[in-house]
Amino acid sequence: MSITIIGLFDTFSEAQNAVADLTRFGVHHEHISLIVREAYEATIRKREVGASDVAKSAGCIGGALVGGTFVSVGAADHEADDIRQILIRNGAIDLANRAIQ
Numbered sequence: 652m653s654i655t656i657i658g659l660f661d662t663f664s665e666a667q668n669a670v671a672d673l674t675r676f677g678v679h680h681e682h683i684s685l686i687v688r689e690a691y692e693a694t695i696r697k698r699e700v701g702a703s704d705v706a707k708s709a710g711c712i713g714g715a716l717v718g719g720t721f722v723s724v725g726a727a728d729h730e731a732d733d734i735r736q737i738l739i740r741n742g743a744i745d746l747a748n749r750a751i752q
Contacts, residue, residue, distance in 0.1 A: 656734050658722045658743035663687055666720035669741035673724060676737060682725040719744070 660666040670683055722743075726734050 653725055653727060654731055656724045656726055656731060656738065658724075658738035658741075660720045660722065660742055661744065662742070663720045665742035666722050669722055669738050669743070672737045672741060673722075673734065676730075676733065678724060678726065678730075678734065684721075684723040686721040686723070 658666075658669060660669065666685060666687075670685060673683055674680065722738065724734050724738075
């Protein structure tokens with residue numbers, strides 16, 4: 652089964668580092684999406700996004716729209732924990748804690 656894992660980063664360089672680590676881990680580029688504020692509209696037009704994907708990631712896309720960088724990764728279930736750890740290690744924002752601050 653395939654799932655989508657999302658991460659929101661404060662800086663583009665953090666997101667780039669996460670993408671580099673993901674590819675070193677073995678995730679193919681076609682399974683990684685990188686959305687930045689300036690490229691948001693072009694990226695959405697270029698890539699077909701299902702309604703359920705948008706609903707699941709609405710908070711992170713909103714973050715990308717206000718200046719963050721959004722990374723979305725399509726992954727097999729058995730890769731999910733490793734991919735989450737890669738995103739966290741590279742500075743992915745914990746949205747629950749950020750909302751409290």
